[in-house]
Every structure is written in C-alpha cells, then in structure tokens.
Amino acid sequence: MRGESATATAGLLLAVLFLCTLVACAWWAARTHQRAQEATRATEIESVGALLTAMSESLLATGETGTLRRLVADAALRHKFARCRLVLPDGSVAAAESASQITLASLPEQWSDMTGPLPPPVMPPDCTLHSFPVSVPGRGTARLDLIVPTRSLGWSSLDTLAGVGIIGAVALLALLLVYRYLRHRIRALTFIGEALLALDAGEKDVAALTVQEALGPEAAAWNELLAERAGFQQVLVTKRLLELPAARDERSRDLTSMCDAMPQGLVLVDGNLHITYANGAAALYLGSARDGILGGDIAACLKHAEVLDSVKSVASGTLRRSSSAEISQTQGDTTTVLRFTVRPVRHDDESAAMLVIEDVTQQRLADDSRNTFVAKVTHELRTPLTNILLYAETAMDDSAQAPTRTQALNVINQEAKRLDRIVNDMLSVSELEAGAHDLRLDDLSLATLFEELQLDYEAAAQEKNLKLSFDLPPKLPTITADRDKVTLAIHNLLGNALKYTPAGGTITVAVVADDRQLEVRVTDSGIGIAPNDAEKVFEKFYRAQDERLADITGSGLGLALAREVIRLHGGDIALESELDRGSTFTLTVPVMARARAA
Template sequence: MKKNERQRSRPPHWTDWLLPASSSVAAVALLIACFGWWTSRTATEKARAFAKEKLETIAHVVELAAADESVKAGDITAMLDVLGPREGLVTAERVDHPSEPTISNPDLVSVDVVLPRDLGVVHLVDVIERPWTASDLLLPGAVGLGLVALVLGATFYATTRTSGLRRVGSALRAIHAGEKDHEILRVADRFGPDAVAWNSLLSALQEVVHAPEASQPNRRDENVRAGHLPVGALDAMPFGLVALDQNRRVMFCNGAGAVMLGLNRSEVIGESATTCEAFSEMHGQIDEVFSGVTPRVTMDITRGEETSRDIFRVTLRSLRKDDDAAVLLIIEDVTQTRIADEARNSFVAQATHELRTPLTNIRLVVEEAIESGMAENPALTHSLNIINQEVRRLDRVVADMLSVSEIEAATMSLNIDDTPLARLFADLESDYRAQAREKSITLTFTLPAKLETIRADREKVALLLHNVLGNAVKYTPEGGHVEFIAEQDPEGLTVRVKDDGPGIAADDHERVFQKFYRTDEARISGTKGSGLGLALAREIARLHGGDIELESELGRGCEFIIRIPDPRSEGMNQAA
C-alpha cells in the first residue's frame, strides 16, 4: 500500500470533529435562550399594555361620572367599590390627594386620574397576567441540553462508526466532480459493511451501464405523497382546518376542527359536506365560494345551549384550481372574545344611560335660563352659552358610546320622521363656530337656497354630521379651512366636508372607519379622540341606506362624502 493510501485509510481523530460540533451546540443553545427571552418579553409588554388600557377605560368612565354636579365623593367611592371586584382589580379607590407612585412590583400596573370639582384622585391597580415565568424557560433549557447531548453523541458515533460512510461520501463527491473510473471509486472492504455494499453497487452499475434505458418510473405515487398535508403539524394548531374537494367531500380535518364541529375524524373523511349535519349552517356560504361569487366568506356559528354555548368563527376560502382541495374552512373559537364584548357593551350601555339623565337636566335648565332672559349680565350669558355648548358636546360623547353599544348588540333602530335640514345645519354651524374661531379656522357652510325636509332619524343624522364635522375641526391646524357643502336632489342628501388638515394615507382609508382605530401619523398623535366617531357615522349612514366615502392624501387634507337617500324617492321605493 502506498503512503498516501495509508494516510487516506486512517480514520480521522475525534478531535477533528470537536470544534464544529462545539460551535453548533453553542449556536443552538444561544438561539433557544434568545427566543425564550424575546417571547417572554414581548408577551409581557402586550399584557402590560392591555392592563393599562383597561385601567384607563375604567378611569375615563369614572371621570365622566364625576363631571356630573350631583355626584359626590361618596358616590365615586361607591362606584369604585362596585367596579373594582367586577373587573378583578387589585385596588380601586378614591384618595383626596395625588401621591408619588409607590408600586415597584413589575407584575402590577397602576393609573391615577385627578377628578374634576376637587373630588380627589382615582387610584386603580391591576395585575399583569404574565404569559411567561421563569419556570416556563425550563422546557427550552431542557431541549437545549438534549440537543447538546445529541450533537456530542452523534459526533462521537460519526468519528468511530461511520468511517465507511464518510469514504463512500468522498466517492460520491468524486462522481459529482466528473470521475467515472470504478476502480478509483471503490472503497477498501475493511471499512465495514457500508464499503462492501458500495462496492457491490458499483459492480452492479458497471454491468448495466450498457443496458437499454429503462422506462421512466411512474411518478404518480410520488406526486400523491408530495401533496399530503403535514397532519402532525396541523393537529398542533389551535384552530380547526377542514378541506373539501371538488365534489364537496371532506378530504382533511385536523383535531381542533373535529372537536369544534363535533366530528369523528375517522368517519368524516370522504363524507359529503352537503349531507353532513355538522355543515348544515354553512351550506349557503359553501355554495357561494364554490360558485365563485366570492373567494372568501366569514360567518359565526353557535353550538350548545344558551348557558354553555360555544361560538365559532368560520372562514371559507377558495383554493387554487390545481390543488386537490377546492375550499378550506378555518374555524376559530371566539367564545371568550364574544363574552368579553358582551360584558363590555353591557357596562358601557349602563354607564351611558346613567350619565344621560343628569346631562339632559343640566341642558334643559341652562337653555331655560338663556331663553327666559334671566342672565341679563353679558358675562353671565356668555358663561351659560359655554356651559350649554359643553353639555351638548358631552351629551354627544355619551350618545356615541350608547350608539356603539347598540350596534354591537344589533339593537340599533331608526326613528324615521320628517327632518328639517335648515334647522339641523343651523344648529351644527352654531355648535362649531366658536370652536373654529378659537383655532382661527375658517369654517364655511355652503347650502342650497332652499332646503327640503327628508325622511330620516333626525338625532342620528345630527350625530353623524357632528362626528364628521367635529373631526375636521379637531384635526385641522390653526389658521386652516373647513368647508361644509350640502347638496339636495330628489334622490336624497349629499354632504361634503373638506379640510386642509394632515390628510390620511391610502392604506388607512378603510381602517379609519373601524372602531377604536387611530392612525400612527405623528402630526395627529397628540390629538385626543375615542376612535368611535367615524365608525358610528358610517353605521348610521348605512342604516339609512347610504354610505360615507373618503378621499384624501397625506399632506393634502381630507374630503368626506356623505350620502343619505330619501326613502320617498322613486329609486328607494323600487328597491323596497
């Protein structure tokens, strides 16, 4: 044997594998540690933000209640005694004077709000539901140690037991490089059964190298295998997945989907969704997606009794034509979300109802004082006018909250009657003239010479217009312009509200009509708002059979186009 052959036959020392193996282990351990730290930190910050938002919402409701002149300090304390246990707060109390923050526990978050009329300070404390604890990192740590042991063990095994395989690998690389001499590619039999098998393979290959080409193997089975869904991975998902084929038969159902729909996986595969009782509520939506009317449909279904009901959100999506599956059903359990929404809506509705009565009384007394001429002093008259404007503004805020609760509960209805537009627009201009003057904003009303009445809900149309015009005045900078343009024809009413404010990016045109949505634009980040006005305005317009559109660019201002049809028009009668 030649010297270079002896060197080539000598197995490599185990230390040759130590450095790369150690680097791999260190990299895996570092990755696991970083991922665990990042996941814990991100989830904790989200939990903290959620708890903070919850406390601020409760504090805002208490602050609105405190604005009522008839509410005393004892009433605030009683309200907090009820809200604290109901919302699961650690502390919900009223103190006379603000104090320095003393909470150092990172698992707690607090909010202090100074109440008007020297009623003291609301002090709220809640627990952050931390999704991760130190013990939760034991599993990643154990996995990391297991990987270390596995890599070291594999390294040791490779250096001592796989000499033949490594030399076969060298021969394969030589083939890839263009080597065709079988004698050079052979491996000495002393390197074990792997080397013997390799040499046998080379001999067999040499015998058939000149044989006629064999026919191409049938690839059908391979294609079928390539199309199999990763059942193990999909079963670990928290939401259900059900796939229907072109004939509407169930071809796949993961574990979560079977549990949510009450199916037996072994029995439902191959069953038609048309005859399966579990899909009875979805037949219409399945037909829409299969027919191509819409590529995606979302619906909610309820299972169980009222006392123990489960609510699932089902999204049906059409798939590519070259896929075996035609429609995919994605099922999410939204029971807890719906329960939380209902509890929030109930609380908001109760709070707004309680606030509305004293506000109405205050407004009536002030208006009576103004109209009776009791306030002959100009300064007193001015003060009463300001009180009247602020009470009406607060009444609109309460009306917004109550209307949103009605929308969420699907109980909002319209009181259709003859609505005089001239009086409605006059009140609107009066409400915002002073606010525009304070910001040196030029507020222009362009109205037809003659305005006819329309059949609509006067209060809700007024709320719609207040929300849109109020937004324009609020976000227009000092010295800007806001224009209110009304047009009326036999079909109904069209209102355009234009401003030269900061504008809204195209991606946010639809999002601004979502509840509680506020853009991230830095120029308006300091402007306060509930995020309900535009969402409520669009809902009111659509309840009347109309809609609101937005035309805007960043830095170019906004134009909101409101259309409210008159049900007396011929077009609306035909639609009815």
C-alpha cells in the first residue's frame, strides 16, 4: 500500500539521518578532545620550559652542573620529551636527557653570548621544537631546546569514540524497535488517511471507504463513523424533502413582504386582464382597497386610457417591449405626477404584464426648480454682460474721446464687479444649501466691525442724501463667530436699506448685545415690502412685485444668503415692513460661551 511504503521510507530516512548525526557527533567529540589535549600539552610545555629556564639560570650561576644535568634528564623523562638539551653558543651540549648526548664535560667560567641563531638541532620525525633563551649573569647566554613528539589520537579519544559508537548502536536498536511498534500502531491510521483522501476526491461508496477491522480499534471506529455518516445523510435527505414545501411557502411570504415594503406600486396582470397580485403601494396609487382589486379586471381601477391600452397590448403578447407614461393627478390643491411603466412577463408560456407605478412628483418639482434657476441666472447675468460688451465697443472705438472712453471703462469696471458679486452670491448660496460651507469660528470684535461698517457706508449715504445713524451701546462685546459670514449678512442688510430708500430718507442701525445674544436692527424709511412678499424675499432670485424696482439692480440673492449664514450660527433674520413706510430687518445671533467684553 502507498501509506505503508511511505512509512517504511520515512523510517529508513530517519535511521540514515540518525547514523549521520551519530557519526558527526563522534567526530566532533574526538576532535574536541584532541584539541583540548593539544592545548593542555602546549600549556604544559610552556610551563616546564619557563621553569627549567629559571632553574638553569640559577644552577649555572652557582656552578651546580651535576644538579642541572639531573634536572634536565628528569624533566625529559617525566614530561616525555624526545629531546631536552641546554646548548651553549658554540653548539656544545652542557646538559641533555641522557649522558651520552652531553658534549661538554665541564662548563667554563665564562663563554661568549649568542650573536646569532644557532643551527636547528636534528629533529626526529613527528616532533616539534620549543626553544627558550637562558641568560647567566657574569658567564654568558645559552639556549634550552625542548623537542616534543606530536601526539596522535590517544587512547582516551578512542575510548570516547568507542563509547559514542556503543551508545549509538543501542539507540539505533531502540529506534528500530520503536519504529516497528509505531508502524504497527499507525497502520490503521494509514488506511484511514487513504480513505479520507478518497472521500475528498469524491468517493461516496461506503464499501470503498471501509478498512479492515483487524487493523485495530481505530479501524473499527472509522467503519462505525462511516455507517453513522451514511445514516445521517439519509435522514438529512428525508428531512429536506419534507421541508421543501414549507421552504417554498416561506420564500413566497418573504417575496410578498419585500414587495409590500417597496415604495413603488407593483401590479401583475394575466392574459385575461385580471389582477393576480398588487402590493400596498399599488392599491394606494390606484385609490382602491387591496383585497378589492385582487382577481378583478384592471380596467375597473385603472382610469387612464393610454396606460390601459399598453397593459392590454403587453398582457395579450402583441407588444413585447416596455413602455411608460407620466400622468398628472390633481386632488384639491395637490398635484401628483405618477409614472406608469408596463413590462412584459413570461410565466408558464403564458403572456402577462407587470405594471410599476412610481411617484415622480418631487423629481418633476426639482426639474422645474432647476429650469427656473437657470432662467433666472441667465437673466441676471445677461444685463451686466450686455453692458460690458456695449461699453467695450465704445472704448475700442478710435473716434471716441478720452472722457467717453474713461466713462466706458468705469461702466465696464462697475458691471464686472456686479457680475463678480452675482457669481459669488450664487456660489455661496449653492454651497450653503449643499452643506459645504463650514464656519470658521474666531473672536469677532463688534466694536471694530461696526466702526468699519460706518466708514464703508457714510460716503454712499451722503451721495444719495440719506441720513445714516448708528445706535450703539457704550461697550460692545467680542463674540465667537465667523467674521466673514456675519459681516456679509450685515453688509447685505445695510446695502439693501441704502438701495431701496429714496433720497432724503433715514437709515438706522441699532445694536443690542448681552450675554445671551446679539441683536442688530436695520431700519429704513424706504419703499417697504408688501405682506404677501414679506417671506418670499428670502428666496433665491425673488424680487418683490413692485414697479419701482424696475430701475434698481439686484440679483435677488442677498437676503437668501444673509439668512442662510446667520442660521448657520444658530440665529435668524426677521422682517417687519409696511408698504411705502419702510422696513426693519432684525438679525439675531446667539452669543457663544467664548464671548467676552471688549
């Protein structure tokens, strides 16, 4: 079997790996032991050489030659030196490991120092030379030569190798016994593993997945598990067959619930024009009770001939494409626009029609608002553009005089600024409505703000012969607000007051500030606003229906923008006006917690 073959191969590889590891360990142990011996021997040689050198210098100085020779012979015997000699500068041997090697019977009182290296002694094979200088004060210098045999792998290393080999053999035998035992134990698991691979490959036959129970308790447990699995699958199939109708009913209920939750009306009509299904929204759009229209004729509840003809064509199979129509319905003061879409449906080889009803009233209102916006923008931009083009031609005319050109350039400059204000106002209003305008809150000094306003508008008021007065308290606080937006709102209110107040009129700016809110009242004696226009003047592009406004330029965006920026601060702008008597715009802004006295 493939599993047993893999197990045998794994066991053989494990044995080879073990033997290789054992041989490597033995070699490393012997090598380490030999290096330790060599290091110990080197230390021993250095110590003996240093000791013999010191004693030789002392004995030579006192003339104890016999003691020196015995000391050298004893050191050579005890430390197993091949040669141990004391050599004078002339090459004579004063002391050696044996008396036969001594060439100098007695030492002279003095001898010359070594002026150069002596020729090396004759070296026995497999030996190393260690030389030590000897200096005898008053007599001369000499050299101590130690010739040491190189040690090969000693018996202690062989003992180490033999021990490692014995341990390895025992361990290999134990490994073999363990392998045979484990192979017997996992044999059943091997067959079970092959059965699992076959099961994963798609084998479903229980007989092909069964293993011999003689292999052990694992095999018996596996066979029992297969039998339980087969029984469980049979029970599961039976249960699914029994639950199939209930699941189909549940899915049908879920689909019905989802269709009922749709905001669009959904109606299914068969080939006989009978309503087979209608959700709640469809019953509401058709103005009938849901239970009352199910099973009935579609013509009884659908009163629009164009849509009814499309349903008949699609349900009969003569029309195989979708069609749609928008119908306006008016009930009292409310007009609703419904879009009817008819689509073909195939069911059991029979033609049917699906009618989808959508309320598109808000979409149409949005389209109308967009068209109105475009028309008003076009109208507002056309006047300054026309003036710019006209006066540009005048300025470029070669026959025009200098004053005429200067006047033309002034008009072009004024109209360009007017055009820039209109575009900026439109962008600001659009950003505010889209929520893209964020407040940049900071300390706003009201005293500085109204001082700048007074300087900005005094000249314009005097030019138009208007009396402009500011009613300010002795101290104005510093509030937390967006300086640019609050300034823009007050500028628009004050600018409108100057624009719509005839010559000789009055404009008053009254300010009241406490720890709760800031109130700015801009009162004028201008033309006033009719009651039916009082709230509409805050809409974009709206201008009051007053003939006197025909010659007064304006974009219709100033008040809309002013109210929006003040509402961003949590405040509002209110209007009190009487036609032909003037108007009062009241701006209120809550004072935030960071406000402090100026």
